[in-house]
Amino acid sequence: MKDSLQQRARWRREFGRWGEDLAARYLQAAGLVLLSRNWSCREGELDLVLSEGERVVFCEVKTRSGDEYGTPSESVTPEKADRVRKAAEQWLRVFGVGWCRTRYDVVAVFAPVGGQPSVRHIAGAF
Template identity: 40%
Template sequence: MNSRRLGKKALGDAGERSAAAFLAARGYRLLEQNWRCRSGELDIIAEKGARLIFVEVRTRQSDRKGTAAESVDVRKQWKLRQLAQIYLQQSRRQEEQVQFDVLALMWNGSEWSIQHIEHAF
């Protein structure tokens, strides 16, 4: 990527690609990216070992409005849990052990810094 500030859509898309590569390199098996239903979207659904992991990806270019990780507030966590329940029902995987992770990415204009928060909530 070029050494510059990115627009919001380009930043989000690049962050999600980087997040997927980060997880794959660490042994996660990616099942879904940008899974959508009427109620919303789950960024990444992956497996590692016996766990089904729902990963929320947050990207930032600065922390003026708070860090990427801080943006996954209680309301967002509630929404992600609801979406995960819909996914589990639709995929007939209600008996799976699940985990919620957050990948917080910061783009400094030339490279990513990535904070992986496992069992985030």
């Protein structure tokens, strides 16, 4: 049983990583420039940090294969949004970025088993 739990956890990490890869390619194709990926600090983790002109975009990526627990974007709770904002403040400090325009986006990746994945970019989600 322990092995199956470990395999499931590994699959979830790999699936999430795959979704982040897809989201990063999607955003870069839309003209955004990737600055950081999976950046962590005490306050939390930032999936993707990008720039769009002079704006820094902090992007939370959620990947799902089904909707039994809600849509990918519905899993970004107010608490999660608050952690992302706090981590973003740290990122800006660590990288010495002074005042700048920022935006908080969500990319929802839906990849049904046996189906084509879809990507939904929600700019200014929170």
